[in-house]
Amino acid sequence: MQKNILLVEDDVDISKLVTSHLEQENFTIFTAFDGEEALTLLRKNKFDLILLDLMxxxxxxxxxxxxxRSTNLIPVLIISAKGTDIDKALGLGFGADDYISKPFSMIELTARVHAAIRRATQYLPKENQSKPTTIHFKELSLDLNTFSAKIKDKYVQLTSKEFHMLKLFMTNQNRVFTKEQIYNFIWEDDYYGDENVINVHIRRLRKKIEDDPSKPKYIQTIWGIGYRLGE
Structure with missing residues (x-):
């Protein structure tokens, strides 16, 4: 099935270049040149991914x-010339799933687009599945069919990256993961020591599921090694 992508980019030349390339990859591209236009398109159409400029x-x-992010779990890949660590942290902190700095190659962009959509769709229910598959740990539950999480019977809004990260921990409850392993599993890309990306996602996930993020009982830090699901 052909996938729909919302490209939000105010630079007409870049928008045309990205659109032309991704259409050759059999994606259907909807373009918006400002944030308000993007919101209008999002209300009227179903998208598999958003490519979002910051400026x-x-x-x-x-x-x-x-x-x-208050209502939608759609994967968001930021494409922006604002490539500092602060901007990356802000983007990821507000719910972006990935970040690519301008200038970027079309090969890298295409690979990240395919990976983001693959991650977001691999947990969708299959036609022959009538019952949800749910993972439980303490007061936390993760429904792999509906792509939803609950803590103390209350739904928690997660980004696709946060969902995948939580699923990784909950399906490997006795395993400690290094930051490199988490990056390789979740981002499906080579790790170049950018710890900030992992730190931002862990911190944001803890704020959503922990009673006290400074004393986590679900996502625990194993100093000098990485992270694991709490005992």
């Missing part, structure tokens, strides 16, 4: 991201 007129990429 947008009318409504910034960050404000757009904050608005949609």
């Amino acid at each position: 947008l007129p009318k409504l910034s990429g960050m404000d757009f991201l904050k608005q949609i």
Whole structure:
């Protein structure tokens, strides 16, 4: 089935270049040139991925991201010239799933797009599945069919990266994962020592599921090694 991508980019030349390349990869591309136009398209269409620039007129990429994350789990890949660690942390903290800095190669962009969509769709229920598959740990439950999480019977809004990360821990409850292993499993890409990406996602996930993020009982730090699901 052909996948739909919402490209939110105010640079017309870049928008045309990305659109042309991804259409050759059999994606259907919808383009928006400001944040408000992107919100309108998102309300009217179903998308498998959003490619989002940060520097947008009318409504910034960050404000757009904050608005949609309150109700939507769609994967978001930021594409921006603002490539500092602070901007990366802000983008990921507001719910972006991945980040690629301009200038980027079309080969790298295509690989990240395929990986993001693959991660987001691999947990969708198959037609012959009538019952949900749910993982439980303490007061936390993860439904692999509905792509949802509950803590103390209350739903928790997770990004696709957070969902995959939590699933990794909950399906390997006795295993400690290094940051490199987490990156390789979740991002499906080579790890170049960018610990900030992992740290931001762990911190954000803890805020959503822990009673006291400074004393986590679900995602615990094993100093000098990595992280594991709490005992």
